[in-house]
Amino acid sequence: MSLLEIRNLSVDFATASGKFRAVDGVDVTVDQGELLAIVGESGSGKSVSMLALMGLLPWTATVTADKLEFDGHDLRKISGRQRRRIIGKDISMIFQEPMSSLNPAFTIGWQIKESLRKHTNMSRSQRQDRAVELMQQVGIPAPEKRLQAYPHQLSGGMSQRAMIAMALANKPKLLIADEPTTALDVTIQAQILELLTGLQQETGMALVLITHDMGVVAETVQRVQVQYAGQRVELQEVDGLFENPHHPYTAALLAALPERAIEKRLPTIPGVVPGQFDRPQGCLFSPRCKFADARCIAERPTPAGRDLGYALCHYPLIDGQPTGKETAA
Amino acid sequence: MLSFLIRRLATFIPTFIGVTIIAFAFIRLLPGDPILLLAGERGVSPERYEQLRQQFGFDQPMWKQYLDYVAGIFQGDLGISFSTKRPVLDEFLTLFPATVELALCAIILATLIGIPAGVIAAVNRGKFFDQALMSSALVGYSMPIFWWALLLIIVFSGTLGWTPVSGRIGLQYFFDTPTGFMLIDSLLSGQSGAFRSAVSHLILPTVALATIPLAVIARQTRSAMLEVLGEDYVRTARAKGMSPMRVNGVHALRNALIPVITVIGLSVGTLLAGAILTETIFSWPGIGKWMVDSIFRRDYQVVQGGLLLIALVVMIVNLIVDVLYGLINPKIRKG
């Protein structure tokens, strides 16, 4: 049985100018101990779907799903109190901006121990020991001293390590890392990623890594889910995805990687992710897709089969070439 | 923290000097002969005039007069009230506890209601409770206090007859006041009913005086909370599974309090400086009423001394507030 199973998740935001659908029928499945990456540009709804799972969206958001199950709990029916027993214990999350994600008014130690006090019956001294242990685990030197530090005294990388320590405090079954390295220096990024994957193997937890960086994905994860404009457009094992992307968007993303560039100029994807007012009628990627035809503009595609990476495309690519065009035409 | 303290003290001293200059200049700016104004006498004989002139040092050059005045301040010599013939400092010290008692009660009331109200309003932003609360806060903020106090008297003393109109305690009670705080002294006296009487005298002035700080604190708390609630660390706290109570009341409020404490501190300064209107209306024997009475009595030594002492109280309170601000704001404390 999967640890996390989400079917047909949609999230709508009530805005001054009407409803805005940030997540549109997304499926996510995570197995125990698995490492899944969710990839997409900004605005592709990858963070929102995970925040919906955590129950962290503002009240303007409406969440609907056919299935939203974690470790046997149906998160749609659960009360707020029951959810808070799972959140921060079995599922925890770290965020993009480590510096602002730690509360400036409390020490690092206080914030880690607060989580322990909420979810365990540890005594004061046990909590202190566990906090020190966690700080060591995430590679923070002089843990006793750092526990007494305030967030503004730590660097960005240190803050993210502290955030990870806090997230690991209750030995979660699932850790969601929402662009954990985006705000950090390039040299620190690799360290944090290494730390996360190392900890994942060490503790056997599942890890969902949200990122917009395909390069990160190649080195670290097992399965990749590509999202575009609130929809899942492809899901594959990482090797297959890099060798043979089935959705034109994935292909375009991969082509834009510097290390894979074959031409002199780095290819880019023209245009931007559609916003609230310019959502196309048919396939959401059609305005930017180089293979798009009249059918793509008019009709919404349905996901392809497993062997085609569930590609959300009328003409899934095989070896870079669209298929099925002849039959459709 | 130490350098912060030193920097803060460095601004304290020039301000203090400025205040002494203003107090010193005050008596000399008044229309009329300052010597006679200080003595509170009129139509004196030339011999008496010369005697007074020497007594107040007006035969000296101006800078010498100022230095003597400042030297006097440091020896606690702020002149003598001509109407009571008592030293100004003594009078101040007798009356100050009454003001402190009233001001503290008012600020405690304002804080205890204002902060939770602001938090609840912010958490329920845009809903009915928020709108009702913020409308009342704006009414409170716009309230002419002297009128509000009169209304309270009309309703609670006049119509309902629940509370006395003025003073600190019923006339039938008579006891020593070792602390100067009527609530404490009435308990110490052991006289039955004395404490009740003290409380009932205190209620209306406290409510009147607390109104504006209450409105300001509620508004400030709400806006600070709204700012803080959008912060990433609030989301982190929720991601840790903390209850809304704890997220709003500990994680958010602790950060929102930093600006609110400043506002509270500054209003303590103003309230301690004498709630002029409230004390006058309720005949509360504090320094605010003392100042107003002295101005009307033309007891200018009292006005001069009181002005200085009151400014000093405000400055010291503001200094303490700044230090406290440093203590609760870790960025200043260690940074």
Add this chain to the structure above:
Amino acid sequence: MTDAASQTASTPNLRPPSRFKEFWSSFKENRGAVIGLFVFLAFLLIAAFAPLLAPYSFDAQDRSALLVPPFWQEGGSTKYLLGTDALGRDLLSRLIYGARFSFFIGLLVVTLASFCGVLIGVIAGFAPNWLDTLIMRLMDIILSFPSLLLALVLVAILGPSLINAMIAIAVVLQPHFVRLTRAAVLTEKSKDYVTAARVAGGRPLRIMFRTVLPNCLAPIIVQAALSFSTAILDTAALGFLGMGAQPPTPEWGTMLAEAREFILRAWWVVTFPGLCILITVLAINLMGDGLRDALDPKLKRS
């Protein structure tokens, strides 16, 4: 949204909405502010047409009708709608004339305080360090006295009258303008357009008042609106203490002072003047809040 933007881009001669229009559209979103504005306009009209609106003169006494209650209460008559005071003067007429005083008080005090305050503030912002420090220390000193007390003492020096009360309150209010203006000037001064004006050889005075000052106006306007209500409140308070307008001036605070001894006998002589003060001040504060949100969302009232 995006559509509108692309349209403007494609037709460059299409003007963006004027600054006033932009301001008005965000101001009218705030219901309270609009109500405040209408109440304030009504207050202005009453002040302007007081002699036409008031049924009696403000000092006309009717010895046969002392302390007559309002018309809906027993013993009241429609002759004196809101009743009469202890000298038999029509309360309604006095209140209507009182609007004039309050309006002029607000206008004069704010003009005086903001003019001096802004001038000193701009100078402090551009002055050499020592002068800036001197000015700011001076303002600190004024602010270390409670405002009402300082105003009282100033009136004691100048002698109790309405004009002196207004001057005293203007003096007490202007440090706020100085601080605000100086802070805004310091922020603006470091921006590129000011450097550009300097490089272009603009004269210092021109840079101070024509280049920089207009960009600092938003917080100053808000402060002026809010000071208007403070001025009315504080002048009324001085009048109440007997240190402002002197009887028989129908200034609302002074009327309250005269009525004080009747509080337990004739509620109306106390209630109505205060209510007028409250409504006026409330309307101005509502408007001020709306102004603040519309002009400068970042600006907070402390």
